[in-house]
Amino acid sequence: MHNRASLILGVAIMICSGWAVYAASGWPWKAALFPMVIGIPVFCMAAAEVAWVLLGKNPAARAMDFQISSDLPEGLVIRRTLLAAAWMLGFFAVIVLVGFPVAVPLFVFLYLRLQGREGWLFSAIFSAIVWALFYAIFKWLLNLPFPAGWLF
């Protein structure tokens, strides 16, 4: 998984930086200077990273960053990751369809019921509290604009 992710990132950066340099070559120098100065070395470094992965030379290169949990079977990790991503995308879809004020309690309730397997009453009370806090802080106190959804 470690190498696959590196390969995906390396290839994606090669494509993006290559395209960035190509696009910048048609701009006036004022606009092209920085993308060129950065894009060319980034492309070369990404190519080196891809070559490193493909040639199989993989000395440990641990980042000074958090490590994802690795004590679970890979199949389970992938399934749960996809499920979490689906919940996030689903939440976004609900926001677009019905707007934030409705989507927030609806999402919290559905997540607690279906994913968290909480009881009806607990889910309803918890969702109501989250909605009340959302409304009090973002709508009432800060008066942030939340547009209506596509449906209502």
Place this chain on the structure above:
Amino acid sequence: MIEAFFEGLLLVLQWKAFAFMLLGILLGFWVGLLPGLGGTTTLALMLPFIYAMQPIEGFAFLLGMHAVVATTGDITSVLFGVPGEGTTAATILDGHAMAKQGEAGRALGAVLTSSLVGAIVGAVALALAVPVVRPLVLSFGSPELFMIAIVGLAFIASLSAEGARGMLRGFLAGGLGLLVATVGQDPQAGVARFTFDSLYLWGGLDLVPVLVGIFAIPEIIDLAVRGTSIAGELPAGRLSKGAFEGVKDTFRHFWLTIRCSLIGTFIGIMPGIGGAVSQWLAYGHAAQSARTPEERKRFGQGDVRGVLGPGAANNSKEGGALIPTVAFGVPGSSSMAILLGGFFLMGLVPGPDMLTKHLTVTFSMVWTIVLANVITVAACFLFLNHLARLTSVRGQLLIPVILVLIFVGSYTSNSHYGDILVMFVFGAVGYLMVIGGWPRAPFVLGLVLGKIAENYLYISVARYEAAWLTRPIVLVLLALAVGVVLYPLIQSRRARSRKAQHA
């Protein structure tokens, strides 16, 4: 001068000014805790309210609010791995790792105490440096400021992963951040770069959705995958004891805290570099303070020094940023630019007058920064038990709440659904980086520095052509950048030869 110093304190302690400061602290407290809601935006929102105030009251209100935002932003970063503020993202790396190991109390204790130390150092710098800082600021032109950006990037890219390959990934991540920063209309020729004909992208990518995506999404996915609380199955224990340990950590690494505070102050003084940079430089310096490569390996895994550095720098930068704002009317950051508006609203003109006629007002600002931070840190310590206990709440309950906060936080950047899409895209990038063992810190620093670096590079080339590379301070900074890159390689080579000798 000493008389004005204490007069400044007395003015802040007047009941009306003090009450406004408390109100500001209360607002700043919540703004800092909520991801996405920036201190700068809130400062702008609160500006109209100071019309009717006296200068001391107005600054007590605005600075009181602004001074605590970074402090409480660190709490969200430590507990949930979600940056409470753009300027508190670096605290996540080790602070949240500590929270996951059941050391949330210790991490919070360390970050709060170092924040307080940082705020005091920044305030003292403000009090002392105003008369002497002028030549320093004036000796730094665009070439030198561009080189500071490069040194910063070299610093974090070379230290954020181990070995030659780790360094390659660090620079690659930093370069990607710089490249992403070019999205939007370029400031010189007005060309729309990489905008895909989308009006949303013309203004460039906002930092908040990118930061929230790259840091929060991988953490939430990990929490969902583990199916436990943030602290896992670890017993909550006596968290207040841990908090005291964090306080002791600050004094155990006191010189590191002071050095990082000074880094924050220095970056704060430099106009246009911005507060988001100082935390990463401080983090890089904290990592560099590790004596051996083995010791450095602990960074990112929950080393308390990785919490102390950014915590101190975040708060000291405010005092630093106030120096050019007060002394020359040159704001050190966007929040200081808004504060500059506050000066004019209250009938004050920044400049020499602030050091003579209005010296008490200047000192009242110093005291406001110190008092606001003391009050906030004391209040936070009272609630620390409850705050740290949040890490033992089941993930299934936390995830929907955190998701609501990060979606709303991202959306409020531009009030556009594009903000959420940006969060998703960079969430995926962040997730791949974590899986692949790539450091995220250089990417964020590159993104933060991108626009600044481009601007300074353009001015340097347009003004001096290639001759900017021969300026003495540029050469010194270039040598420093090379040294920063070579240092970890030399260090690991030495360690290898020492190991070989022992074998």
